[in-house]
Amino acid sequence: MASRLTRQVTQLKSKYDVVIVGGGHNGLTAAAYLAKAGRKVAVLEQRHILGGAAVTEEIVPGFRFSRASYLLSLFRPQVIADLHLKKHGLRYHIRDPSSFTPIRDSNKSLLLGRNMAANQASIAQFSKNDAQAYPLYEKRLEEIVKSIESLFDSVPLKIDPQESKIATLKKLLTLYNQLKPVKMDNVRDLYELLTAPISKVMNKWFESDVLKATLATDGVIGFAAGPHNLGTGYVLLHHVMGGLDGIPGVWGIVYGGMGSVSTSLAKAAVSYGAELFTDAGVSSILIDDGKAVGVKFENGTELAADMVFSNLTPHATFNQLLKDETIDRDLRRKIDLIDYESPVCKINVALSEIPNFSAVPNPSTHAILPHHQTTIHINCENMELLDSAYTDYQQGHWSRKPAIELTLPSSVDRTIVDNEHTHVGLIFSQYTPFQLAGGKQWTEETKHEYAKHVFNEIDAYAPNFSKSIVGYEVLPPPELQKLFNLTGGNIFHGSMSLDQLYFLRPSDQLANYATPFEGLYLCGSGAHPGGGVTGSPGRLAALTALKQL
Numbered sequence: 109m110a111s112r113l114t115r116q117v118t119q120l121k122s123k124y125d126v127v128i129v130g131g132g133h134n135g136l137t138a139a140a141y142l143a144k145a146g147r148k149v150a151v152l153e154q155r156h157i158l159g160g161a162a163v164t165e166e167i168v169p170g171f172r173f174s175r176a177s178y179l180l181s182l183f184r185p186q187v188i189a190d191l192h193l194k195k196h197g198l199r200y201h202i203r204d205p206s207s208f209t210p211i212r213d214s215n216k217s218l219l220l221g222r223n224m225a226a227n228q229a230s231i232a233q234f235s236k237n238d239a240q241a242y243p244l245y246e247k248r249l250e251e252i253v254k255s256i257e258s259l260f261d262s263v264p265l266k267i268d269p270q271e272s273k274i275a276t277l278k279k280l281l282t283l284y285n286q287l288k289p290v291k292m293d294n295v296r297d298l299y300e301l302l303t304a305p306i307s308k309v310m311n312k313w314f315e316s317d318v319l320k321a322t323l324a325t326d327g328v329i330g331f332a333a334g335p336h337n338l339g340t341g342y343v344l345l346h347h348v349m350g351g352l353d354g355i356p357g358v359w360g361i362v363y364g365g366m367g368s369v370s371t372s373l374a375k376a377a378v379s380y381g382a383e384l385f386t387d388a389g390v391s392s393i394l395i396d397d398g399k400a401v402g403v404k405f406e407n408g409t410e411l412a413a414d415m416v417f418s419n420l421t422p423h424a425t426f427n428q429l430l431k432d433e434t435i436d437r438d439l440r441r442k443i444d445l446i447d448y449e450s451p452v453c454k455i456n457v458a459l460s461e462i463p464n465f466s467a468v469p470n471p472s473t474h475a476i477l478p479h480h481q482t483t484i485h486i487n488c489e490n491m492e493l494l495d496s497a498y499t500d501y502q503q504g505h506w507s508r509k510p511a512i513e514l515t516l517p518s519s520v521d522r523t524i525v526d527n528e529h530t531h532v533g534l535i536f537s538q539y540t541p542f543q544l545a546g547g548k549q550w551t552e553e554t555k556h557e558y559a560k561h562v563f564n565e566i567d568a569y570a571p572n573f574s575k576s577i578v579g580y581e582v583l584p585p586p587e588l589q590k591l592f593n594l595t596g597g598n599i600f601h602g603s604m605s606l607d608q609l610y611f612l613r614p615s616d617q618l619a620n621y622a623t624p625f626e627g628l629y630l631c632g633s634g635a636h637p638g639g640g641v642t643g644s645p646g647r648l649a650a651l652t653a654l655k656q657l
Contacts, residue, residue: 113374114158114386117405123412124150124383126653127403129390129429130419130593130632132160136373136384137646138417138631140191143380145654150411151377152388152403154593157367158374160419161592161599162641164367168458168579170526174366176454176583176592176599177641178515178534179483181350181359183369184261187643196375198368200360201481201520202352208479209322209488210467210569217467218318219479222358234316245313250356252298253349260349260637263648264611264619302606306340307491317490325488325511328538330599330639332449334498335491339605346604346638361481361517365524369641393418393429393628400628403429415627415653419646421595421602422446422614422634436624442615446634447603448596450585451501453540455559457533458578462519463570474529480519486512486566497539504545506558510565511538530578537562542585542597555582600639601632610636621649622656629653 126142128135131153143149157163161176180200188194205221219230224243232239265283267276300309306327310320326347327340334340352360362368374384389406393416400416418425426435426443435443464470468479487493487509497507518524518531525532540558548554559582566573585597594601602608611619613636621629621636631649633639 113371113378114384117385117388119383120150120385120411121148121383123402124148125413126150126415126417127152127411127413128417128419128631129393129403130154130160131158131370131374131384131386132419132632133162133370133373133641133643134632134646134649135160135417135419136370136377137187137191137643138419138650139382139384140373140377140380141647141650142654143377143382144191145650149377149382150413151382151384152390152411153384153386154389156386158384158386159367159370161594162366162370164365164524167456167581170530171458171532171578172365172524173456173532173581174362174517174534175456176588177366178517178536179359180362180366180369180641181352181357182347182640182642183350184642184644184647185351185354186261187647190647191373191376193372193376196372196379198372199363200352201363202355202358202360203481203520204358205478205482206359207322207485208482209318209485210465211318211489212568213466215467217465217479218322219482220322221482222355231316231319234318235314238314238316238319241313242319246357248294248297249345249348252294252301252345253356255294256298257349259610260642260644261648263621263652264613264636266611266616266619301341301345303338304341305336305338306344307335307495309341309344310335310491318488321488321490321494322485324491324494325485325513328494328498328511329513329536330450330452331604332451332501332539335494337498342606342609343604346640350640350642359483361515361520363521363523365517365521366641373643390429392432393425395430395433395625395628398624399626415629417629417631417649417653419632420593421448421598421632422618422630423448423595424593425630430625433625436617439615439617439624442617446614447605447608448598449603450542450588450594450596450598451498451539452585452588452597452599453506453537453558454583454588455535455537455562455580456583457535457580459531459533459573460576460578461529461572462516462531463514463533463566463576464572465570467569476519480516482515484514484516486514486569501539501541504541504543506540506544506561507538510540510562512536512562512565514566535562535566540584542589550584550586555584555587558582558584598639601634602638604638609638613638621645621652
């Protein structure tokens with residue numbers, strides 16, 4: 109993050125209208141909207157760099173990594189437009205093709221993108237019936253997304269058991285009016301997506317193993333569940349809810365890495381007058397007579413504010429920053445019951461050359477082919493592989509055949525590497541327990557043992573992978589928790605299961621971003637609509653507070 113955007117804590121004023129704890133992308137989004145509305149805003153980030161999990165860092169000399177989050181799609185178009193983020197430097201490449209699944213020990217692979225005829229030709233290698241069904245499936249998903257997408261961009265309906273039936277009916281009517289007309293077939297399929305395992309959804313539409321497993325990965329990614337578990341259908345729906353530049357469902361590689369998203373937000377916030385501070389660790393939120401009045405820093409000094417926003421997880425907010433405050437027993441219990449289980453280990457790898465996949469060999473050592481810009485699915489040939497990977501996890505072991513999503517952003521963006529022909533590899537792997545069986549801990553030795561295991565699995569598809577590794581870092585759930593304050597290492601600030609969505613996210617008492625303490629708001633991904641780089645919780649929290657003011 110450019111130094112001119114951030115300040116030292118010694119430059120803090122004595123009081124602000126709003127103090128935001130946590131400089132992740134949602135905190136920066138909230139700051140920009142509040143500052144744009146004329147509020148004096150300070151953002152306080154504990155680390156030396158703004159962005160939370162949306163950061164770009166040089167972990168290996170000459171290689172800059174999107175250290176946690178790594179692709180863009182769910183980011184709300186309203187945020188990009190309202191805050192003029194493209195003017196502030198946000199640039200991205202819309203991937204096409206977007207998905208590549210090589211088959212182990214085979215010259216076959218599945219390649220998917222925006223060209224439907226090409227998709228059908230690729231799918232037809234495995235099933236002519238599926239080639240015909242695929243455009244119907246895509247159209248149905250797009251129709252479902254259009255009908256419910258507005259819920260992503262509006263404050264959840266909050267039912268008060270004490271209110272009158274008429275008031276409740278009015279709220280339900282408002283909710284109904286938010287939804288676009290839904291065809292009866294779409295209602296049925298939407299209900300199925302919300303309730304069925306992703307394996308059942310895939311079996312309904314398709315017959316080829318590789319297509320079903322490739323599509324099913326969107327139902328389990330970041331989710332501590334297997335393809336046969338309930339709730340995985342919604343996780344897929346959540347991941348197809350986005351798009352870029354008006355093109356539904358596409359994903360993009362951000363130039364300069366995901367930290368460029370945070371930088372554009374920071375520039376927008378600063379342009380409206382917000383002040384951004386790094387190395388500003390907060391130890392507690394100050395409450396006086398039921399009202400948020402500021403924060404206390406780790407060094408014991410205090411900062412006054414009329415409002416406080418927390419971009420941290422609900423657990424970190426209430427059990428760390430508000431641990432000494434009296435909170436309603438029922439609410440405290442609900443907060444303690446939030447599921448933060450995470451199966452994710454992120455591995456960032458510096459490579460001396462582009463991977464050479466046996467299924468689609470490179471014509472020369474450094475040739476960059478279309479499939480290199482995709483999400484590369486490893487160990488995704490069939491649903492049984494995904495299920496067995498999850499079964500290992502349930503027993504406290506990392507998966508013998510981990511589900512791996514490999515992206516190579518340097519195949520498009522050469523600004524993130526210093527040397528010709530070198531590459532950045534971002535590995536999103538599942539399933540890895542927070543606590544390993546037998547009380548085994550994630551030590552440096554354990555992390556590297558797991559990394560070697562993952563690299564060996566990639567070697568089975570791209571034999572030059574391991575020997576091209578220059579350096580790497582391993583971020584299992586405990587490391588993600590420690591580094592980014594992600595409770596449980598959960599990238600979504602809480603599981604995206606149906607019992608933790610919409611007016612139950614993070615609980616029914618906190619669904620509209622406000623808390624029991626006057627002037628204290630939640631603006632992180634633990635609030636509606638949930639995880640991913642969306643900017644929506646930050647935007648909606650800010651708009652809610654401004655409306656209440």
